[in-house]
Amino acid sequence: MRYASANTNEQATNMSNRIPVSDFHAYPDAHGRFADYGGIFMPETLMPPLEELAAAYLAMREDPAFIAEFERDLKHYVGRPSPIYHAERLSAKIGGAQILLKREDLNHTGAHKINNTIGQALVARRMGKRRIIAETGAGQHGVATATVCARFGLDCIVYMGAVDIERQKINVYRMKLLGAKVVPVVSGSKTLKDALNEAMRDWVTNVADTFYIIGTVAGPHPYPMMVRDFNAVVGREARAQMLEQYGRLPDVLTACVGGGSNAIGLFHAFLNDREVAMVGAEAAGEGIASGRHAASLSAGRRGVLHGNRTYVICDDNGQITETHSISAGLDYPGVGPEHAFLKDSGRARYVGITDDEALAAFHELARTEGILAALESSHAVAQAMKLARELPKDQLILCNLSGRGDKDVHTIAAREGIEL
């Protein structure tokens, strides 16, 4: 009955607003719930495999041999730990707080996504599943999945919206070079959410031998927890690095939020450090007021999408509506349920960054620090720059630079009217 009286979204939000939480690391519960969010809203056919996955993963999570295997690959294959880099020239130019970058762009394949795909591929292998499916938006998760499938000798099929295939051609070719089959999705809005739908349809059809590697902290339980756990290495590392390099924790964390995996990856280790503030940067596209955005937490409402209760962007009939962002990786009408919980509990704050702000931050970082950030990550950089302007010089802002921008060079050139 806990949701039954959630008559309107206004009520729902107010009910769970500012709930006192004693231990943020105690979530989710056994049903995959982060207070009011999360859960397992899936067709019956997929419930037994989800139960099987949850049981298998919960055991592996405590298994020292599994953890050692995962950490070995993170070190020798991914190239972890990634450094924390003080963006001194950028900070000096702004003249406020110091911006520190957690360099996930330096990982193998160029983004945080590989932390998760290594983890899930190891789970799949241990469960004896040799056929891997994945969805991708920007192509980064698709590339990271194709990469680990090549590494572990697994079959790989990647679903990708036809619109995204068009705007991320280089990543499509990268996946093919790695031996993956890329299947264009032409249903619905032909973007990330539809790729997820199609991957689920594949899974329902081939449930016996197939493992679905979801690319963000969304989907039904245990995915939001499992993907978070695999990305939580980012925050664990960063927390230790901060203490070692600066003798203290950062004052504020910032990360971009599409589905929310890089953000929760950074935030998680710091959740019980109440003095550390957290700000998630969602894609405000052409501005929240324009309606062309992908800011589920800032401008969406409480609903259910892809197996979990969270904030979604939909119309009054409950139909998921098309989103917009310059970055394909943030172009998603839902968001991981743990972020919905962090928002309502007041532990983290979520704000919108427009296409133009992200682009400006991209250029600023390129010129002052010699780093081409992914357009997704540029949203986090833009937010870090905003915060730096407001905060005194001795404050430390730790920004997750979730990926590198090589994949976006064509998009940026086209937007600026340059033909390559």
Added chain:
Amino acid sequence: MSQRIEQRFADLGQAGRKGLIPFISAGDPLPEATVAIMHTLVAAGADLIELGVPYSDPVADGPTIQHSSERAIARGVGIAQILGWVSEFRLTDATTPVVLMGYLNPIEIYGHARFADDASAAGVDGVLIVDVPVEEAETVALLREKGVREIFLVAPTTTDRRLAAIRARAEGFIYYVSFAGITGASQLDPLAVRARVEHIKQGGSIPVAVGFGVRDAASAVQVAESADAVVIGSALVATLAAATSRDAALAAAHAFLAPIRAALDQAVRR
């Protein structure tokens, strides 16, 4: 509190007949034809009507129902309008059960309490929400309080432990999904279906309807050997989609369903 579903299955059992359950997407092919199509299906032999509530992201559905949902959505079809159609249907048909089938988000946005009140008032007898498994059934518990039956799916993958939990909660009938896959696929294996349906029926008296992969008289007859009722969706939706006018849709609905009704009755008598 309506007993239409129980009454209908009791009547079928007494008459020694099998139930025929057509599925249509509400509002497709033409919103103004939905109520008339429902009546036509009853006239052609439907025992219960499943009315699909269109949703933008139907993960359990194949292209036929995806596209029909997209067409209905493009015409602005939503829950309020669909409940209006059920009320209208009830003005002249007080006995044929109507079950809404769809996904959770439209109901979530409509509001659970409001939905339970309005669905019950409109004369909806049952609701099958594809993405609400038995674990999450509390989400829609208000429906049960209002006398609207919670219909659950059982799949080929369902374990005995889950089956027991579903049986304990299920009302009206159990909808057995004949294969692991999406609607509109054609992987029907009548022998496997028979074994599973018999297994499900061993545990209690709740009727079992079988859907997914039933597309014509022959497959309906095969499935009805073990099932209490058969559900026909994609094949009917595809037939209706080809109709360009209201009259053509009604004619197509009748022409599609009547022979299946006849074949089912014929097979049982044999």
